[in-house]
Amino acid sequence: MGLTISYDFDLGSNSIELAREKIHALHQAAINLPFEKVSEVVELVVEPCRDPQNKMDELHRFLQLEAARGIEYENSYFFVDPVQLIAFTVLPGKGCESANFGLALFPQTTEIKLRKPEPGADPNQIKPWGWEDFKIKLEEKRTGKIDETKVEIRTIPTNLTHWSWSNFCKTQYASNPEYGGMKNFLKCHGLVIQMLDIAQDMGILESVHDEGGYWDSRNTQNLSQSVGNYNALVAGVVGGLKSLLTQEGIEAKTQAPITDYPNYEYLEAEGEQQIKREKERE
Numbered sequence: 493m494g495l496t497i498s499y500d501f502d503l504g505s506n507s508i509e510l511a512r513e514k515i516h517a518l519h520q521a522a523i524n525l526p527f528e529k530v531s532e533v534v535e536l537v538v539e540p541c542r543d544p545q546n547k548m549d550e551l552h553r554f555l556q557l558e559a560a561r562g563i564e565y566e567n568s569y570f571f572v573d574p575v576q577l578i579a580f581t582v583l584p585g586k587g588c589e590s591a592n593f594g595l596a597l598f599p600q601t602t603e604i605k606l607r608k609p610e611p612g613a614d615p616n617q618i619k620p621w622g623w624e625d626f627k628i629k630l631e632e633k634r635t636g637k638i639d640e641t642k643v644e645i646r647t648i649p650t651n652l653t654h655w656s657w658s659n660f661c662k663t664q665y666a667s668n669p670e671y672g673g674m675k676n677f678l679k680c681h682g683l684v685i686q687m688l689d690i691a692q693d694m695g696i697l698e699s700v701h702d703e704g705g706y707w708d709s710r711n712t713q714n715l716s717q718s719v720g721n722y723n724a725l726v727a728g729v730v731g732g733l734k735s736l737l738t739q740e741g742i743e744a745k746t747q748a749p750i751t752d753y754p755n756y757e758y759l760e761a762e763g764e765q766q767i768k769r770e771k772e773r774e
Contacts, residue, residue: 494665495722496660496664497591497681497685497688497700497702497703498658498660498701500698500699501658501698502653503595503654503655505654506655511597511655512535512578514694515533518690525687527582527584527683528585531580531581551581555579556573556574558581558659559579560572563650563651566606575597577597579593580594584679584681584684587668588666589662589663589665593657600649601647601649603645603646606645664677666681667719668752669753670753670754677719688707704718723750723763728759729767730751730760731760732767
């Protein structure tokens with residue numbers, strides 16, 4: 493939860509050489525900008541890049557996880573890992589999430605696990621193979637008694653565009669006064685937008701959703717107001733949740749970044765008023 497910039501890249505069905513050229517050019521642009529940190533460019537063919545101990549470099553694993561794309565099937569959601577990617581990560585500044593930029597190649601089909609319906613149930617109501625099934629599977633492996641009759645493995649099309657990328661960067665918590673407040677936030681948010689401008693000039697940017705509205709408006713005053721509203725709203729929600737849990741006799745232990753703000757109590761009060769006004773409008 494927090495003010496975020498989401499973005500999608502699409503190079504289409506072009507060659508790996510062009511994908512490599514685009515990402516290396518974008519990487520050079522990142523080096524020339526005042527990011528706090530810019531990683532190396534990672535070029536990864538997923539399985540062969542694992543070492544003999546079946547481990548993977550930390551940055552490689554992180555980018556592989558970040559590159560995974562979600563697809564819908566039978567009213568369920570599944571993630572598809574890339575078979576190849578070229579990407580890098582940047583850290584805009586303190587308090588900000590890292591932003592990842594790249595292009596990934598996805599398989600045309602993928603295998604998914606589905607849970608077969610119980611006897612007598614509608615055979616069309618096959619559900620995703622979920623957490624409960626995973627725990628059962630662990631127990632089966634522990635005991636050596638494996639029952640595959642309840643699991644169906646199905647191959648489905650991914651319908652994912654060749655050489656694409658979908659990611660997001662939460663910039664909100666760069667506004668923590670201890671990290672430089674609004675000045676730091678505007679710098680971090682602006683750096684991500686600059687990278688997306690460059691990607692657009694390169695012809696690989698497909699879409700952007702900026703919850704701060706800056707991508708469309710380029711108005712820093714409106715962006716400052718947006719993050720202020722987000723900070724108050726998040727603080728109000730966190731405070732309300734803590735109060736609710738306390739009323740139920742549950743010890744509330746929150747790890748929300750907003751509680752680290754030195755002015756958290758003020759933001760919480762502002763957020764509570766925001767929430768109250770919204771309820772009155774309903």
